[in-house]
Structures are given as C-alpha cells and as structure tokens.
Amino acid sequence: MRHPPRSGLLLVGAAVALVGTAIAPTVTASGATPACTVEYSVTNQWDSGFQGAVKITNNMAPVSSWSLTFDFAQGQKVTQGWNAEWSQSGTSVTAANESWNGSLATGASVSAGFLASWSGSNTAPTGFKLNGTACNVDGEPTPTDPPPTDPPPTGEAPKLHVSGNKLVDAGGATRRMLGVNRSGGEFMCVQGYGIFDGPVDDAAVKAIADWKANTVRIPLNEECWLGLSNIKPEYGGADYIAAVKDLVAKVEAHGMTPIVELHWSHGQYTGNSAGCSDVHATCQKPMPDAQYAPSFWASVAGTFKDDPAVAFDLFNEPYPDRATSATTQAWTCWRDGGTCPGISYEVAGMQDLVDAVRGTGARNVVLAGGLAYSNDLSQWLTYKPADPTGNLVAAYHVYNFNTCASESCWNSTLAPVAAQVPLVAGEIGENTCSHGFVDTVMKWFDDRNLSYLGWTWNTWDCSSGPSLISDYDGTPTSYGIGLRDHLRALDG
Structure with a gap:
C-alpha cells in the first residue's frame, strides 16, 4: 500500500x-x-x-x-x-x-x-x-500471579533459492510464500513515535504463525535504518537495526520466511500522484533514490547475507510511469535509474539495488516489483535486471481498485512472467471490508502454485485500508477471515 x-x-x-x-x-x-x-x-x-x-x-x-x-x-x-x-x-x-x-x-x-x-x-x-x-x-478479590510464559519456539525457516520458475528450499522442495505483511517499521520511526506499530513480541508473531502463514513481509524505512539526522536516535540506526533483526529472528523461530522490504525512501517528488512533498522518507516515492537506497541495501544485505532464509524486496511500489507518459522511459528508469523524466532527484534503478545487494556477497532471494505501484508486470521480463546468482523473483501487488485486477489481465501479463521466474504477490487486498476479491486472487494464484501475502497484519479499520486483524492475538476482521481460513485450509 x-x-x-x-x-x-x-x-x-x-x-x-x-x-x-x-x-x-x-x-x-x-x-x-x-x-x-x-x-x-x-x-x-x-x-x-x-x-x-x-x-x-x-x-x-x-x-x-x-x-x-x-x-x-x-x-x-x-x-x-x-x-x-x-x-x-x-x-x-x-x-x-x-x-x-x-x-x-x-x-x-x-x-x-x-x-x-x-x-x-x-x-x-x-x-x-x-x-x-x-x-x-x-x-x-485476591491478586493472581501472571501466567507463565511459553517456552521459546524451536522452528527453523527454510533456506531459499530460485530454481527455474520456483522457489525451493535447501532440499529442493518447492516453497510458496503464503502469509501477511506486518506494517509499522516504515512509518512509526520517521514520525517519531517508535519503531513498530503494535506488539512484535513472540506471542504476537506466534499469532501470525497460528494462521498457518509461512511468510511475513516487513516494510522498512531507509532513513531509519541508516540513522539519518532527521530520525530520533532511539528509533534509528543501531536501535532500529537491532529491532528489525529481533523481529526477523522471531519470524524465523516460528518457521516462517521473513521478507525485509524498502517501503519509504528519501527524495523530493511533487509530480503526478505524489504522496507528499517532503524530501524525507515520509511517504511512498516513485523510485528509490541514488543518494541513500544503495547504501541501505548494502547495509541490509550485509546484515543478513549469512542467513539465506531472509528474502529482500527491493522497493515497495515503483511508479515512474506516473512521472512520465512514455512507457519506454518509465521501464528504462525502473531498471537503470539515473536522471528520470519527471523525477527531480537522482534515481537508483533496480539494477543498482541488485548490484548493491550482490556486492556484499549476499545470495539471498531478491524480489523486484514492476510499474504502477507493482501492479504492472507487462514488460518486467524485457527489463529484468541482471542477477549473477539467478535468485531474482518478480513481485506483484493487486487490490480490487487497481488497473490489473482481473483474471484476463493476470492471464495476459502475469502468466508469461510466472512461466519464467517465481512470482510473488507481495500485497493482496481490497477496500470492501470483505474478502470476495482476495478469494478470487488466491484461487488464481493457487491454481498456478504461486505465492501471495495479505495486507496487512495491523489493527486499522476498513476506512483506513485493508486490515486483517482487529486484535494482535490474531482475531480476524471480516476481510481477514478470508485469508486466515484459506491458509488454514491449505495447511490442512
């Protein structure tokens, strides 16, 4: 989102x-x-x-x-x-x-x-x-002692790599990413309120696992990770990194795959569909910036390069197509970065970010979303960045209000991509407070053995955006019950 x-x-x-x-x-x-x-x-x-x-x-x-x-x-x-x-x-x-x-x-x-x-x-x-x-x-009344804490979990997340158009574990078994997004790390820190929105202790992570999710996508903020001067010290740099590492470890301890993802980034953009006029990482920008994004990914990759269970999602929702009406220019900007039409700051392209990750020696699986807020993969294969490890995945986002939100569009634009590389719908959702649309999405992806993650494991209400839960104990909303019951049925 x-x-x-x-x-x-x-x-x-x-x-x-x-x-x-x-x-x-x-x-x-x-x-x-x-x-x-x-x-x-x-x-x-x-x-x-x-x-x-x-x-x-x-x-x-x-x-x-x-x-x-x-x-x-x-x-x-x-x-x-x-x-x-x-x-x-x-x-x-x-x-x-x-x-x-x-x-x-x-x-x-x-x-x-x-x-x-x-x-x-x-x-x-x-x-x-x-x-x-x-x-x-x-x-x-008489006071009672607090309940005993559960013993720490002992699960292990799979070590992933790409094989053809599938994600597989160390033993070669196919692995679908099925789970949720855990929003908060992208905005709480830059707004000065904390690091995560709501609890991220073991009980809160276990509640996600109890839905039979096997993957948790964790949106991050570039300026907070790097500890830039506009971020309060207690929410940036070493403290922020430590909190992210701790959440990643908890996710893995419950046998789930963590995807760390660059959501909000630096760079001033005031053009078409601008989310904010701020130069700081306070909203979704059309593309990552060349000033800080490669450094962010070099640091993130350096942190997790020895843990192949962690996947990297390079940039949440690119939309250089809103800054220029020329499709070729938009896709070229997406891959190569540099000086892009309609974007005032120097852009880091997907190739720059892949290079930043691989330059650390990290071989982790890397996801790259397409244009139109990751809803357009029509030329993803043509402009696919080069990855010397072969561990590149196509990322896709779909909501009921998107342009490509029909089976006919999925058949024409997603199926050819999924035939060549693994395809992960990093965000699926709808703004109806129900789950009819995501049911259709999940069936299409299930029929093709593909991956998807619901947005989002946060206790917001329908007027604010798709929220899977009403309580961090895992109580689903009328929208979230569709994903929960479906994941449990698949697991059963």
Whole structure:
C-alpha cells in the first residue's frame, strides 16, 4: 500500500519509545468467573508520556453499547485515543464505544488504545467497571500471579533459492510464500513515535504463525535504518537495526520466511500522484533514490547475507510511469535509474539495488516489483535486471481498485512472467471490508502454485485500508477471515 493508515493517528508532541508490554495483573476471586475482565497494558513509554491499551471481555448478558471507567492514581492524563471515545475528569477515565463496536456478546472482547502523559510514577489504574459493573472481581478479590510464559519456539525457516520458475528450499522442495505483511517499521520511526506499530513480541508473531502463514513481509524505512539526522536516535540506526533483526529472528523461530522490504525512501517528488512533498522518507516515492537506497541495501544485505532464509524486496511500489507518459522511459528508469523524466532527484534503478545487494556477497532471494505501484508486470521480463546468482523473483501487488485486477489481465501479463521466474504477490487486498476479491486472487494464484501475502497484519479499520486483524492475538476482521481460513485450509 502507498500509505499506512496509522500515520495521522498519533499526532502528539511527545515521542513514543519502544518498550516491552507491561500487563497489569488481573484480579480475580477464587471461584466464579468475573462479570467482566479488563486487561490493561502499557505498550510504549517515554519520559513524559506513554501508550496504553485495554482489552475488555464481557461475561454478562450481551450489550448493545458499553462504557468502561477506571481511575488513574498518580496524575496520568489521557491525551488521545482510538477504538473508543475517550474522556477524563480528574482521575476518572471513561472509554465509551464507537458507533461501529458497541455490540458486545457474552464472552466477546473489544480492545482500545490511548496516549497519556505521566510523571513520577506510572502504576496501573484500578477500579475497572463495565457499564457500572465491577470487572476482574467476584466477591473479595485476591491478586493472581501472571501466567507463565511459553517456552521459546524451536522452528527453523527454510533456506531459499530460485530454481527455474520456483522457489525451493535447501532440499529442493518447492516453497510458496503464503502469509501477511506486518506494517509499522516504515512509518512509526520517521514520525517519531517508535519503531513498530503494535506488539512484535513472540506471542504476537506466534499469532501470525497460528494462521498457518509461512511468510511475513516487513516494510522498512531507509532513513531509519541508516540513522539519518532527521530520525530520533532511539528509533534509528543501531536501535532500529537491532529491532528489525529481533523481529526477523522471531519470524524465523516460528518457521516462517521473513521478507525485509524498502517501503519509504528519501527524495523530493511533487509530480503526478505524489504522496507528499517532503524530501524525507515520509511517504511512498516513485523510485528509490541514488543518494541513500544503495547504501541501505548494502547495509541490509550485509546484515543478513549469512542467513539465506531472509528474502529482500527491493522497493515497495515503483511508479515512474506516473512521472512520465512514455512507457519506454518509465521501464528504462525502473531498471537503470539515473536522471528520470519527471523525477527531480537522482534515481537508483533496480539494477543498482541488485548490484548493491550482490556486492556484499549476499545470495539471498531478491524480489523486484514492476510499474504502477507493482501492479504492472507487462514488460518486467524485457527489463529484468541482471542477477549473477539467478535468485531474482518478480513481485506483484493487486487490490480490487487497481488497473490489473482481473483474471484476463493476470492471464495476459502475469502468466508469461510466472512461466519464467517465481512470482510473488507481495500485497493482496481490497477496500470492501470483505474478502470476495482476495478469494478470487488466491484461487488464481493457487491454481498456478504461486505465492501471495495479505495486507496487512495491523489493527486499522476498513476506512483506513485493508486490515486483517482487529486484535494482535490474531482475531480476524471480516476481510481477514478470508485469508486466515484459506491458509488454514491449505495447511490442512
């Protein structure tokens, strides 16, 4: 996708630091189930503020609307929130349902998040009540110990390479990339809020694996990886790289393939279909820049070159075709870079980026998406960059609103590519809050033994973009349930 929905949500003055989730212990009585339970957590915390979340479970009769109240004990003040209407009077905080999430059946849960300020101490709030009924208690409450953590996973991701038009593992078995995108690493850092959007601990990665996904695509930000001066130090350079390496390791530990991908990059573009006028990596640019993108890929490849389980996606969604109306110029720019018509900065072409990767000695599988936001592969084979290792894959993105979003287009433009090189649909999705279109995409790709990844494993809503989940425990949206059930059926 060309923009992550959460970009405008966290517009506050303070910066969010990446810290471990701190969950307040649930208070229960020995005996009957509480009328309602509330799980409270601090997901990020910094010098003067923090990001918190509540997960409410209703164990009473179904309700058509809900209101959660609780008290902060040490001056914390809610400044902004989502998935609920947040308000505060003195120490008392209220979170009331939005118009779209008021119904709460017996046993059902709903999650909401907020930003708040704090000073001195940031202890968990007390006295949670759902529609006036005390939660986490039944009779005289007694604290319980937190649940034991699961043992670390012991899976192993396959070591991949290209063989003809297939991806295969070290033993020569064909491997399809089937999974999800995990957005966040491309925008949180450059906006000054953190590194990832939502949890990326082992439980959160396990939730992806539980869908029977075998691949996770991880969008990255060029300026954050390189630690450029416009990035807050705690979210860039060594800290950012360490966080990405940690997520990659968790993905691999669950037996899944990580794809690290350059999503947002440097370079000022104000022409047709510009996502922003900023020179910095704050939106999708038409092409990667020659100033930093080769350095980014040399660094990324150097980091992961000894791990053939990691794949590299060179650039999210090229669109030099929007900067020039000449198709030949657009494809030449895509492959060769340099001075491109309609683009004011010096461009790094796909060949430049392949060379940057291979110059480190890395033989990892490399993906390259075509024109029109990776939706056009019509001349991909003609302009395919040279790869001395032969480990090059064609990448394709498709949404229901794209130009090439029909079986006739796929038959005429994708099938010839897939006959010669592996083809991975790095993003599939739709803006209908349903899954009819992606069902059609998956069937076409299944019939040809090809790969696809759903956009995106983030808890946004349909108005912001295709979101597979409503909770990082893996609860699917009405759109995401199509991918989840399909992956599980394939695995079965």
